[in-house]
Amino acid sequence: MPLLQLRTIVLAGTPAQMGRAHGEALGEDIRAFADQRLRAAKVYLRERGIRDEAAFGDLGRRCLEQLKLWDRDGWDEHHAVAAGAGIAADLLYTACNLTDLRDVITLPDDRQSVVGHGRKPHAPRHAPPAEAEGCSAMLVTGAASASGEVIAGQTWDLNPPDLDFVVAFDRQPAAGPRAFTVTCAGCPSLIGLNEHGVALGTTNIKVRGARVGIPYLSLLHRALRARTREEAAAVISGADRAAAHTYWIADAAGALDLECTADRSVRRDADGALFRTNHCLVGDHQRLEGEPPSASSLARLARVDGALNAQPHSVETIKRLMADRSDGVDSVNRFAEDNQGTSTNACVIAVPARRELHACRGSADRGEWIRLTFA
Structure with a gap:
């Protein structure tokens, strides 16, 4: 194929x-x-x-x-x-x-309920599978990186039909930093790296309290104009967010992630490996989760944890982790034929110090990887 x-x-x-x-x-x-x-x-x-x-x-x-x-x-x-x-x-x-x-x-x-003039939605008779979406983020700094450089990336997993619309942009604005982004046709930035070496991306979580506000793609699109990870983090944490997501942000000096609900943001700074899938890790947020953690999210988190902490990593070893199928349908690498209602539609890895973005459409072993640089 x-x-x-x-x-x-x-x-x-x-x-x-x-x-x-x-x-x-x-x-x-x-x-x-x-x-x-x-x-x-x-x-x-x-x-x-x-x-x-x-x-x-x-x-x-x-x-x-x-x-x-x-x-x-x-x-x-x-x-x-x-x-x-x-x-x-x-x-x-x-x-x-x-x-x-x-x-x-x-x-x-x-x-702010928008259903039926204030009525709450009722639970479905048969709950749909929580496995039906995903994303696995993986960041390494310091001793966890074979070169000592920050390396940050993720798989992007959602509706299998989205695969046909994945595209990369070389954004060259008249004002503001040039940036490489990966997203879907018609959408603001989803994952990207700018010429200042700021890289960012996201994984989805579901937490009660969503409201009319700024949605996640617009947060990422705006944050990608930042000069440092601190500035990008302030853009996201300070916004009137619409709903819950996690956001990872990296530059040459370090990496962090934000676990955000619509009105609360909790930060973790990387010290070695930092990783994330699709359930909350913050206790206060866990109590508000709309669905329990899925088998997929738990298995992927355990797999990435074990892999990132087993050895120092490079771009190539992270590509191999993104291609991993060790856990079958609960693997980091997700196929449409798993019939989970999701697939890995893109993979992206940034090396901020080199101003370098590696990306492919589809899963890590089914897409042709490209390397984008500002040179």
């Missing part, structure tokens, strides 16, 4: 110019991506007994209004993407930020 290819598209100019170029280059893909994402959202909500699709559709508009006040450049770029692709801006924003916006409906802040 031929290896999956990862497209790289150059975007340059003002936010509006970059957005227009993005939308025009990928218009057909963007419309198809939004269509399949919104179908997936409908299934997800109905599995949880929610049929108020109008309320869900309105969330994109309301969060987009918040974005305009918080990050006008991001708002301008998003609207230009939508215009270039010929799709409504609020519909696209809803599709892009699916994981956060569905949490606003299924795990709401009671003061």
